[in-house]
Amino acid sequence: VTIRLYDVAGQDSNHRFSPFCWRIKMALSHKGLPFETIPWHLTDKSAIADSGQGRAPVIEDGEHTLHDSWRIACYLDSAYPNTPPLFTDASAKAHALFIKFWCERDLHDAIRPIIILDLLKAFHEKDKAYFRESREKLFKMTLERFAAEEEKKQAALDRALVPLRDSVSLNQYIGGAQPSFADFIVFGAFQWARAVSPTQLVTSSDPIYAWRDRLLDAYGGIAGKAKGYAV
Amino acid sequence: VTIRLYDVAGQDSNHRFSPFCWRIKMALSHKGLPFETIPWHLTDKSAIADSGQGRAPVIEDGEHTLHDSWRIACYLDSAYPNTPPLFTDASAKAHALFIKFWCERDLHDAIRPIIILDLLKAFHEKDKAYFRESREKLFKMTLERFAAEEEKKQAALDRALVPLRDSVSLNQYIGGAQPSFADFIVFGAFQWARAVSPTQLVTSSDPIYAWRDRLLDAYGGIAGKAKGYAV
Numbered sequence: 001v002t003i004r005l006y007d008v009a010g011q012d013s014n015h016r017f018s019p020f021c022w023r024i025k026m027a028l029s030h031k032g033l034p035f036e037t038i039p040w041h042l043t044d045k046s047a048i049a050d051s052g053q054g055r056a057p058v059i060e061d062g063e064h065t066l067h068d069s070w071r072i073a074c075y076l077d078s079a080y081p082n083t084p085p086l087f088t089d090a091s092a093k094a095h096a097l098f099i100k101f102w103c104e105r106d107l108h109d110a111i112r113p114i115i116i117l118d119l120l121k122a123f124h125e126k127d128k129a130y131f132r133e134s135r136e137k138l139f140k141m142t143l144e145r146f147a148a149e150e151e152k153k154q155a156a157l158d159r160a161l162v163p164l165r166d167s168v169s170l171n172q173y174i175g176g177a178q179p180s181f182a183d184f185i186v187f188g189a190f191q192w193a194r195a196v197s198p199t200q201l202v203t204s205s206d207p208i209y210a211w212r213d214r215l216l217d218a219y220g221g222i223a224g225k226a227k228g229y230a231v
Numbered sequence: 232v233t234i235r236l237y238d239v240a241g242q243d244s245n246h247r248f249s250p251f252c253w254r255i256k257m258a259l260s261h262k263g264l265p266f267e268t269i270p271w272h273l274t275d276k277s278a279i280a281d282s283g284q285g286r287a288p289v290i291e292d293g294e295h296t297l298h299d300s301w302r303i304a305c306y307l308d309s310a311y312p313n314t315p316p317l318f319t320d321a322s323a324k325a326h327a328l329f330i331k332f333w334c335e336r337d338l339h340d341a342i343r344p345i346i347i348l349d350l351l352k353a354f355h356e357k358d359k360a361y362f363r364e365s366r367e368k369l370f371k372m373t374l375e376r377f378a379a380e381e382e383k384k385q386a387a388l389d390r391a392l393v394p395l396r397d398s399v400s401l402n403q404y405i406g407g408a409q410p411s412f413a414d415f416i417v418f419g420a421f422q423w424a425r426a427v428s429p430t431q432l433v434t435s436s437d438p439i440y441a442w443r444d445r446l447l448d449a450y451g452g453i454a455g456k457a458k459g460y461a462v
Contacts, residue, residue, distance in 0.1 A: 091319040094398070094407030095326030101394035102333060163332035167325070176325030 002034045004060040006048050009039030010122040010196075015227045017122055017195035019108070019188035020069040021057045022223070026184040027073055029219035031083035035059075042127040069188075070100060073181045086181035096182040099174065102163070107189050110153075110160040111201065117147050118197040157201065161208060168211035179215065187215045187223070194228040201231070233265045235291040237279050240270030241353040241427075246458045248353055248426035250339070250419035251300045252288045253454065257415035258304055260450035262314035266290075273358040300419075301331060304412045317412035327413040330405065333394070338420045341384075341391040342432065348378050349428040388432065392439060399442035410446065418446045418454070426459040 005025065008018035016022075016037070028035045040047060040056050051058040051067040058067045061079070066072050073086045074093075087093035116135070120143060123131050132143060139146050164174070164186060173179040174186060190212050193201055202208045216224035236256065239249035247253075247268070259266045271278060271287050282289040282298040289298045292310070297303050304317045305324075318324035347366070351374060354362050363374060370377050395405070395417060404410040405417060421443050424432055433439045447455030 088322040089319050090407045091409070091411050092323040092326055094402050094405060095323055095330060095411070095413055097401065098330055098333075098394055098398045098405055098413070099326060101397035105393045105397075106337070162336045163329055166332035166336075167329040170328065171325050174325060174329055176321045178322070180322050180326070182326055182329070 001062050002036055003028060005035055005037045006040040006056045006058040007037040008056050009041060009124070011124045012227065013039040015122055015195065017119065017192055017228075018056060019192035020055075022188035022191040023069045023181070023184045024057045024059065024072055025222060026179075026187060026215070026219070027076060027086055027181060029222050030086065030179065030184070031076060031080055033076070033080060033083060041124045043130050069185075070097070084178075086184075088180070092175075092180065096180060096185070099182040100185050103185050103189060106160045107164075107186065110157040111189055111193050113147050113149075113153050114157065114199055114201070115193050115197040116143050118199075119192075122196040161202070164211075165206065165208050169207040172214065173211065179218070183215065187212065191223055191226070191228070194231060195226065196228075198229045198231060232293050233267055234259060236266055236268045237271040237287045237289040238268040239287050240272060240355070242355045243458065244270040246353055246426065248350065248423055248459075249287060250423035251286075253419035253422040254300045254412070254415045255288045255290065255303055256453060257410075257418060257446070257450070258307060258317055258412060260453050261317065261410065261415070262307060262311055264307070264311060264314060272355045274361050300416075301328070315409075317415075319411070323406075323411065327411060327416070330413040331416050334416050334420060337391045338395075338417065341388040342420055342424050344378050344380075344384050345388065345430055345432070346424050346428040347374055349430075350423075353427040392433070395442075396437065396439050400438040403445065404442065410449070414446065418443065422454055422457070422459070425462060426457065429460045429462060431462040 005021065005028070007016050007021045007025070009016055016039075025035075025037070038047075045054045048054065048056065048058045048067070050060075050065045053067055055067065057069055057072060058065065059072055064075070064079075066075055076083075077086050087096060120128060120131060135146075136142055167174055171177070174182045190201065193199070202212075236252065236259070238247050238252045238256070240247055247270075256266075256268070269278075276285045279285065279287065279289045279298070281291075281296045284298055286298065288300055288303060289296065290303055295306070295310075297306055307314075308317050318327060351359060351362060366377075367373055398405055402408070405413045421432065424430070433443075
């Protein structure tokens with residue numbers, strides 16, 4: 001059975017930038033599970049209504065429909081125990097959950113203002129107003145204001161990246177000698193930026209850059225070949 | 232063989248506040264290994280000269296002398312494989328390394344200005360000048376200036392604590408159903424504060440408070456019974 005993944009797409013339906021969907025594309029690739037992606041737009045709520053909510057990623061695997069990248073990862077390890085694990089055991093999974101929360105707060109919050117205007121441009125025309133309105137309500141300011149303060153943004157990113165840099169200076173992956181779902185979580189944030197923004201987040205001499213390169217090249221280069229900026 | 236741990240002590244030799252030494256006291260307790268602590272002062276460099284460097288924790292285990300809390304933890308799992316693990320496997324260990332770097336940067340940096348003047352007071356008279364001079368050189372400002380800006384400090388701590396709060400809202404420990412060395416690393420930062428400062432870092436309704444309570448009570452209450460403030 002080929003797993004179907006609803007994957008956020010832009011004005012160009014081959015343009016895929018959701019950090020949460022990238023987690024799952026990397027996870028499925030890591031496990032060697034065949035899958036196809038279905039381009040999905042933020043306002044296509046009816047297409048994923050079976051999942052009981054309105055956000056991608058959503059996967060359909062035979063009779064199972066699931067949403068939420070963390071739940072999908074747990075499901076994949078459980079449903080396909082004879083494939084390379086995303087979590088090697090319960091303790092590794094609990095630690096990865098900490099890294100997920102770090103990523104969604106510290107790293108996403110640091111990257112978001114840097115890329116948000118480029119991200120807005122990438123969305124399908126029919127999604128742009130929805131994206132702007134929902135985010136401006138959340139941030140309580142215009143996207144343009146949210147994106148301002150150039151110097152502060154880079155300083156905040158540099159500070160946020162410290163534990164990642166220290167980790168991948170000592171190990172090949174956050175998961176050690178092999179990537180774990182923690183790698184895919186954090187890598188998703190970099191794919192989000194790379195897909196939409198020409199801004200270079202880390203220099204080529206940064207250990208994070210080499211770590212990202214390893215994941216861009218992994219699994220036949222599924223991430224590296226995807227539409228984005230070579231930054 | 233009883234393991235000997237050189238443990239940073241204050242003016243009162245029963246006052247033990249090093250976050251790095253707390254990691255090891257919790258780790259040894261978790262593993263059920265008998266140990267004794269030797270009160271050690273920052274300026275007693277000769278007492279730990281065998282370790283080839285000048286900072287605690289240092290352990291002596293028979294013929295082995297080791298320093299650095301991470302290396303000591305790795306040694307303990309390796310030397311005592313039939314005791315409860317600090318790291319369940321290589322991936323859990325790699326993830327814990329990320330959490331260590333997060334803790335030492337984000338959490339220690341957020342707690343340090345809140346407690347530093349109380350910490351200075353706790354040191355032995357012969358250590359106070361050394362502590363002040365070495366830290367003022369590092370921070371490039373006086374300790375009093377470093378400790379200023381009351382509102383900023385609490386806001387920085389609240390922000391830093393997010394991934395920890397999210398984790399221990401879902402799991403009993405950072406390591407899941409059982410504590411791992413990642414718990415002891417992060418707990419060490421709270422013991423550092425609790426030992427010297429009356430400042431309450433988290434309120435009693437915070438999930439972090441309940442997590443800390445579990446570790447204060449663990450292993451016969453070794454941490455909870457230690458000299459400190461009931462905050």
